[in-house]
Amino acid sequence: MGWKVTFNAVFRARLDDLHAEARSFGQDEAFAAAFQSLYGRLGNDPFGVGEIRYRLSGGKPVHGVATAPVSIQFAIYEADQVVWITHVHRLASPSE
Amino acid sequence: MSEKNGIGELLTLADGFTPQRRGELEKQIDFGCNPRHNAGLASGLAQAVEAVAERWPEAAAVLRELAAVAADYARREKWAYEQADKLMSTPEARAEMDAEIARIESGEAKMIPFEEVLRQLDEDQRLWNERQAGGTQGAS
Numbered sequence: 001m002g003w004k005v006t007f008n009a010v011f012r013a014r015l016d017d018l019h020a021e022a023r024s025f026g027q028d029e030a031f032a033a034a035f036q037s038l039y040g041r042l043g044n045d046p047f048g049v050g051e052i053r054y055r056l057s058g059g060k061p062v063h064g065v066a067t068a069p070v071s072i073q074f075a076i077y078e079a080d081q082v083v084w085i086t087h088v089h090r091l092a093s094p095s096e
Numbered sequence: 097m098s099e100k101n102g103i104g105e106l107l108t109l110a111d112g113f114t115p116q117r118r119g120e121l122e123k124q125i126d127f128g129c130n131p132r133h134n135a136g137l138a139s140g141l142a143q144a145v146e147a148v149a150e151r152w153p154e155a156a157a158v159l160r161e162l163a164a165v166a167a168d169y170a171r172r173e174k175w176a177y178e179q180a181d182k183l184m185s186t187p188e189a190r191a192e193m194d195a196e197i198a199r200i201e202s203g204e205a206k207m208i209p210f211e212e213v214l215r216q217l218d219e220d221q222r223l224w225n226e227r228q229a230g231g232t233q234g235a236s
Contacts, residue, residue: 006207008196015213019220028224032217039210041129049129053184056194064180065129068172071180075197084207086196091179 001043005083018090025093027069034070046076046083066091103142103167109160110168121165131173138166 022031041049050065053073064073073087113121125141127134141163149156183189199205 005210007210007213008200009206009208010196012208012213015217016220019217023224028221032221035214035217038129039214042210051130051132053181054190056190056197060197062193062197064177064184066131066173066176066180067129068176071176071183073184073193075200084197084200085210086193086200087184089180089183091176 001040003043003046003081003083005039005042005046005085007085008087011086011088015088018088022069022090025069027090027093030069031090034067038065038067038070038072042074042083042085046074050074062086069093102146103138106142106145106160106164106167107171110164113161113165118165118168121161122169125162125166125169127166127169131170131177134166134173135170138163138170141166 019028019031022028038049046063050063052061053064055061060075062073062075064071069091071089071091072085074083074085076083110118125137127137141159145156145159145163148159184193196205200207
């Protein structure tokens with residue numbers, strides 16, 4: 001793992017709710033598996049994960065990746081070799 | 097993805113796979129973590145099916161199944177990105193992200209290692225499984 005992957009503590013608290021929500025829709029295993037996969041990929045090659053979805057007002061690119069049922073947004077700080085995960089969402093299944 | 101190269105037919109084929117068969121086929125493909133990569137992979141496999149169909153029908157049959165799951169994977173991934181974009185494309189969501197990055201860059205926001213998050217997720221799931229199994233006595 002060449003990159004340090006960090007998580008906004010504010011959204012860490014929200015993660016429990018999202019996990020419980022995923023469980024209620026039978027997505028809990030997929031939810032955990034998606035996180036595990038994203039952690040490995042972000043730690044090795046964050047620029048290869050997802051796409052730049054938009055730029056902040058200061059020009060900083062915000063990346064997004066969707067691996068159902070999880071979507072995350074993150075910023076990459078190359079000089080520090082750090083990935084900041086700023087937002088997490090649970091994606092509804094097509095049948096919901 | 098377009099309807100070029102018989103993508104529609106491939107998606108229909110994929111819809112008929114059992115989850116087990118789908119999983120077996122997906123394991124044979126090196127999907128990336130990027131939607132354009134995976135869409136290109138699906139398109140390339142679909143073109144390969146067409147290229148060999150007449151001369152090597154047996155090879156085409158193997159490739160067709162792989163192309164079908166690749167097309168289906170790309171379709172599901174596209175759908176997931178569309179859902180994610182809906183959540184993050186509002187002016188409110190963008191403003192919130194702007195503010196959040198500013199808090200992080202100023203050191204105001206607390207960041208925690210992802211490893212810690214994964215550990216907690218595993219622990220939550222373990223406890224849940226124990227409760228579901230009737231093991232409410234605590235950790236094993």
